[in-house]
Amino acid sequence: MKNKFGKVIGINGNMISVAYEGNAIMNEVGYVHVNDKKLKSEVIRIRGNRAELQVFERTSGIGIGDKVDFTGELLTVQLGPGLLGQIFDGLQNPLPELARQCGFFLERGVYLSALPKEMKYEFNPRVKAGQTVKRADILGTVAEGLFTHRIMVPFYLYDTYTVDSIAKKGVFSIRDEIAVIKDSHGKKISLSMVFSWPVKRPIDAYAQRLKPSEPLITKVRIVDTLVPVARGGTYCIPGPFGAGKTVLQQITSRHAEVDIVVITACGERAGEVVETLREFPELIDPRTGKSLMERTIIICNTSSMPVAAREASVYTGVTLAEYYRQMGLNVLLLADSTSRWAQAMREMSGRLEEIPGEEAFPAYLESVIASFYERAGVVRLKDGTTGSVTIGGTVSPAGGNFEEPVTQSTLKVVGSFHGLSRERSDARRYPAIHPLESWSKYQGPVNKRKTDWVRELLFHGNEVDQMMKVVGEEGTSLEDYIVHLKAEFFDSVYLQQNAFDPVDAATTAERQRYVFDILLKILIADYKLNDNDDARSFINQLRQKFLDWNGAEWKSQEFLKIEKEFLNFVFEKSTQSEDDVDERLQKMFS
């Protein structure tokens, strides 16, 4: 395609207006020439022979009349082996390599290849010459760390092709030709292990989309037990500042039972990403015995990095996630924070002088958010295997008030809502997910009838709390007071979880089911308690033992010892025997 040119006729913040001749393409990439640099930009509006571009860099120094190249191509990412373990900015620039070339600061106008050609992999062909192939069909495989990485027919090739030649088993650089295929007109296309795909277009090269049904175990008890997430599902974590959104995502990124995690740090603090990128290489994933970094991709476009690239970063993240889903893997995309992405859209919309919607967000906010979360899903691939992309986004509502456009638009489309509450985080009840306000449409690892029973207890406990605020403890019956204590007890030993304790930080589904059943016994049993003080002291002691239990390694000596100890303690005080209670539970939940 012949390159087009234009020239700058206006500058307003990170938006430039460009006069051009011929055709312009919506969302095509352009480069503005400033001194000896070329700054990457994207066309975001076309009117007459004037196009508006958002510049993915600082715009200082641009002048009227500066030249702009139009590439005719949309904003794309490179897909191929070697993405895992990397740290990219929102435009897929590898940050460590950028640091090697430019030092401490992010120099503008430097764009590096996400997958440098020096990378080599051993290629194992899966097709023979003469075979017919279509988009996303597997041409061969390479081993990328822990995973079998499928080298596929690029997704942008929509024709039916015959394999003209295919490389033999052997080590190739990722840019070497590994296959030549012929389209229906006989035109030959040379393929390497790498190809590009536009980030704003979902990868749809699968056979069928399925309903998310399997739980995604995060090992955060309150999530898995009360507001579960499904593989291929979506969830959001809105919460005021400092309530624990990022910490929750960090622990999820470590412990979640998925193959690959893509972390998108979108417009948040650089320091938080640094923790991840410095610690992950050192942390061993218990599932694989390898470093966590080997299953992680970090997209990092933090708050002081250019705003337009921030807008792109969530798309870059989800596109990489979709790509690995095509390998038959379960991928989790964590985006922190989707509000910053929405704000980036708001900034551009303001510069374009579009008619603003609520809180000056653009009118299309809701549909853009919906189509982003729509990119999650479980899919059956053409070879019959399945893969999934799960999306979890944090939301940072202004003033911590969920009645705002980004939270509301998100709630309309997600399958699970983990609302963080200021009261809970102030009281250091972490993770500060509000157990009664949050919800999930998915099925978790613990029997729903059991969790519903506990939810009922929490609800009742909350009612008693409210009442006690009015009538005081003395106006509360012992019976109600015990409900209050039981709800409090469940909250403090089960819903709250110490993210910094090596054992407590992650609870497997097996342990959750086990502990939950024991808790049910305790909560269902009746006790000989004389008065409120007696009741509180009993629960306090029990809580103490339970917290020690939470810190004990699963099924260790200590674990068994503490369990025995407090069960004895419980059934000494109970009016029923343990067997009676077991029987009652049996009846209730079988």
Place this chain on the structure above:
Amino acid sequence: MRKVYSKIEQIVGNVITVKASEIKYGELAEVHSAHGMSLAEVIRMNEDLVSLQVFSGSRGISTGDEVRFLGNPMRVSFSDNLLGRIFTGGGKPRDKGPELLENMIEIGGPSVNPAKRIIPRNMIRTGIPMIDVFNSLVESQKLPIFSVSGEPYNELLARIAMQAEVDIIILGGCGLKYDDYLFFKETLEEGGAMSRAIFFIHTAADPVVECLQVPDLSLAVAEQFGLQGKRVLVLLSDMTNFADALKEIAITMEQVPSNRGYPGDLYSQLAARYEKAVDFEGAGSVTVLAVTTMPGDDVTHPVPDNTGYITEGQFYLRNGRIEPFGSLSRLKQLVNKNSREDHRALMDGMIKLYALYQETLEKKAMGFRMSEWDKKLLKYGEQFESGLMHLSVNIPLESALDRGWQILAECLTPEETGLRTELIKKFWPKQELSATDGKDQTK
């Protein structure tokens, strides 16, 4: 020689527009009027119309005044000669010293590559238990003090600056009261710290556009010292004034406001400044302590709200003390694991109990009977406030931890604390343990 223009097309608010060519975005110009010279910065260009914000304001500027473009963006001189000096928000000397023109560096430069940052690891000890124990300040942290006007926030800022072990202190005053400026100057002089300090001061009486430059000037200089291996502490007071200056310009430029008149990019603007806080791999660091006054004591006001989403926690100053709720140091876990083994547990446990105390206070205010447990909590809360919370308390971290255990032991039994048994075994003060044991038996 750069072009000079002598026809101003439009003057709105503090923004003037001239017809000019070959101008670069962000470039500076001098505006010469009957009242002297002021710098101005290019903030929008449309064809040949160039809009500039005038640092000293547009009052008295005539359409016939001269605008002389300088061909470079806003810069500041950087060298050790800055130490001990005081400048305006326009970068001009405010003291009697000479103007510095050597080694000019750009302000508001690019951000640090996240891959070149390191995890902060050094606690900055302040002797204030509400900080050291409950919300440790960490080298390279960015942290605001949220406060209503009238609270002693500048005193707190100065006190931390004087106690902190840092190499260089930079004070950026945004709309600072003249008295407060003198207070900082005197405090640092008396403490012998002025020779390692640099002030960029915009006072309430100075032109508002200059206020916008103060954080960038301060941070650009801090960054350079940081790269030279220095540990720099930047104090910014008050960032709400900075945000209000942004608002003023945004409204002048007819930007659609997002929230209470503030521009939609308030978050990005504030973040661009706060994110300059950094621990450089193999060099020094920049720590940023700022003041954010909360109009109407409302944390959900756009300025404190956006700030809270950017910074690594906040100290909430109310009634002359740092509130445990609302206050947060997000970096504390990076340093409190290496201080003392009981630090974390005690920090969480004591705050949980203090939260219960607050509930009890509410019950008491409503006239409910106080149970035994309530009475214990009341005692605990009072001791906590006087022994640890009051700003007059000035003790090292370790003593503060010991005092915490002391308070717990005087008010509660071990299992009422919610702390793990192993810690209690190790740290529970001995005499009190037997005392409470006895009490339990009498029940």
